[in-house]
Amino acid sequence: MSFFLTLSSPHVNWTSITNCCYWEGITCNQDGWVTRLHLPSKGLKGGIHPSLGNLTHLTHLNLCHNSLYCPTSNEIEFFLPLNHLEILDLSNNLLSGELPLSLPSNIQIVDLSTNHFHGVVPSSFFQQARNLTSFNVSNNTFSGPIPSFICLHSSPLIKLLDFSYNKFIGNISRGLGECSTLQIFRALYNNLSGLLPEDIYNATTLQEIVLHVNLLHGTISDGIVNLTNLAILNLYYNQLSGVLPFHIGKLSKLKLILLHFNYLEGYLPPTLMNCINLIELNLGDNNLERDILALNFSKLSQLSKLDLWSNNFTGTIPVSLYSCKYLKAIRLSLNDLEGQIQPEIISLKSLSFLSLSGNKWTNITGAMKILMRCESLIFITFSYSFIGEEIPADDGLVGFDGFKNLRILSLGNCELTGQIPLWLSKLKKLEILNLDLNKLTG
Numbered sequence: 001m002s003f004f005l006t007l008s009s010p011h012v013n014w015t016s017i018t019n020c021c022y023w024e025g026i027t028c029n030q031d032g033w034v035t036r037l038h039l040p041s042k043g044l045k046g047g048i049h050p051s052l053g054n055l056t057h058l059t060h061l062n063l064c065h066n067s068l069y070c071p072t073s074n075e076i077e078f079f080l081p082l083n084h085l086e087i088l089d090l091s092n093n094l095l096s097g098e099l100p101l102s103l104p105s106n107i108q109i110v111d112l113s114t115n116h117f118h119g120v121v122p123s124s125f126f127q128q129a130r131n132l133t134s135f136n137v138s139n140n141t142f143s144g145p146i147p148s149f150i151c152l153h154s155s156p157l158i159k160l161l162d163f164s165y166n167k168f169i170g171n172i173s174r175g176l177g178e179c180s181t182l183q184i185f186r187a188l189y190n191n192l193s194g195l196l197p198e199d200i201y202n203a204t205t206l207q208e209i210v211l212h213v214n215l216l217h218g219t220i221s222d223g224i225v226n227l228t229n230l231a232i233l234n235l236y237y238n239q240l241s242g243v244l245p246f247h248i249g250k251l252s253k254l255k256l257i258l259l260h261f262n263y264l265e266g267y268l269p270p271t272l273m274n275c276i277n278l279i280e281l282n283l284g285d286n287n288l289e290r291d292i293l294a295l296n297f298s299k300l301s302q303l304s305k306l307d308l309w310s311n312n313f314t315g316t317i318p319v320s321l322y323s324c325k326y327l328k329a330i331r332l333s334l335n336d337l338e339g340q341i342q343p344e345i346i347s348l349k350s351l352s353f354l355s356l357s358g359n360k361w362t363n364i365t366g367a368m369k370i371l372m373r374c375e376s377l378i379f380i381t382f383s384y385s386f387i388g389e390e391i392p393a394d395d396g397l398v399g400f401d402g403f404k405n406l407r408i409l410s411l412g413n414c415e416l417t418g419q420i421p422l423w424l425s426k427l428k429k430l431e432i433l434n435l436d437l438n439k440l441t442g
Contacts, residue, residue: 033057120144177202249274372402
């Protein structure tokens with residue numbers, strides 16, 4: 001157990017007892033062999049020692065959230081002789097170097113996230129790992145292509161693949177469709193390019209596809225409707241184009257749709273409103289269009305955030321939106337919407353964020369009198385709206401105990417006229433007031 005003698009920790013005392021089977025974090029079997037080493041978040045400092053490879057009966061190794069490092073580039077290979085190892089968690093340390101050529105044959109869970117590993121993931125790495133179910137190497141500096149062949153030749157039982165926050169490049173090759181038990185696929189914040197592989201839609205157990213902040217392009221295939229277990233679709237900040245699949249509403253388990261900052265176009269399919277478990281819908285900064293009144297939000301009873309900013313939507317806010325009682329945030333700014341704010345918005349008791357700038361709204365006085373009664377509102381912006389109207393006077397507003405929690409109010413660039421009213425000074429929690437580029441006096 002020379003490994004332990006090289007470490008320092010303010011939270012672990014291994015010197016008072018000679019039999020290591022009684023040391024904190026160590027479990028032995030009835031024959032006295034060490035089978036588990038469980039020391040997460042113990043403040044361990046020091047280098048990974050090759051002697052760990054002598055614990056040949058080890059099944060569980062968890063040293064996460066410490067300050068362990070690799071003294072030389074090949075120290076990470078210590079686990080190769082551990083043929084009984086099932087769980088390897090070295091996440092959140094200071095480990096570095098490249099991955100070895102293979103994994104132990106009985107390994108089930110590998111978590112090397114949040115370290116300093118680099119290089120490519122070798123094509124031979126998974127070949128012996130027939131029982132692997134979870135592989136997480138997020139937040140390192142790995143490069144080269146994503147190893148999408150994992151299930152094709154080696155690990156058919158994989159449920160989680162996380163390659164996020166690395167430097168992976170190139171296309172996502174075919175192979176993920178062979179992952180018949182894959183539930184979570186994450187590779188956000190890389191430099192992946194090309195199309196989404198068509199066979200990914202054969203992985204029908206998928207619950208999460210999280211690939212935001214990459215360089216993916218092309219369309220979202222109609223084949224996505226095969227993924228009936230999908231709960232999270234997160235592809236924002238890519239270069240995706242085309243229309244949304246017409247039958248996307250078949251994905252009734254979807255909770256998050258995050259497709260903002262792409263080049264999507266065309267109409268929102270009406271079947272989208274069949275995604276009755278949606279909590280957040282963000283399609284901002286695309287080229288979508290439609291009379292928003294054609295969308296019936298009444299089925300989206302769980303919706304908490306709606307973001308359709310910077311598109312080409314027309315019409316006025318549909319009253320059906322106000323049946324989404326859990327709505328906390330609405331952003332419809334920078335569209336071609338028009339009309340007046342309806343009093344039904346008061347029914348949204350949890351609404352705290354409202355961004356409607358850059359539209360063709362009218363009747364600012366009516367809007368303020370209605371919104372003052374939305375007690376949870378913290379943020380309101382109507383910039384570049386109500387063009388040329390008179391700012392709401394004090395009549396009907398002074399003395400009314402409204403906007404109780406409002407902290408930010410933006411009415412800039414509206415060309416409003418009139419005298420700055422007294423009621424604005426009565427907003428007790430207001431921190432930021434933007435009245436820039438208007439024609440106000442007083």
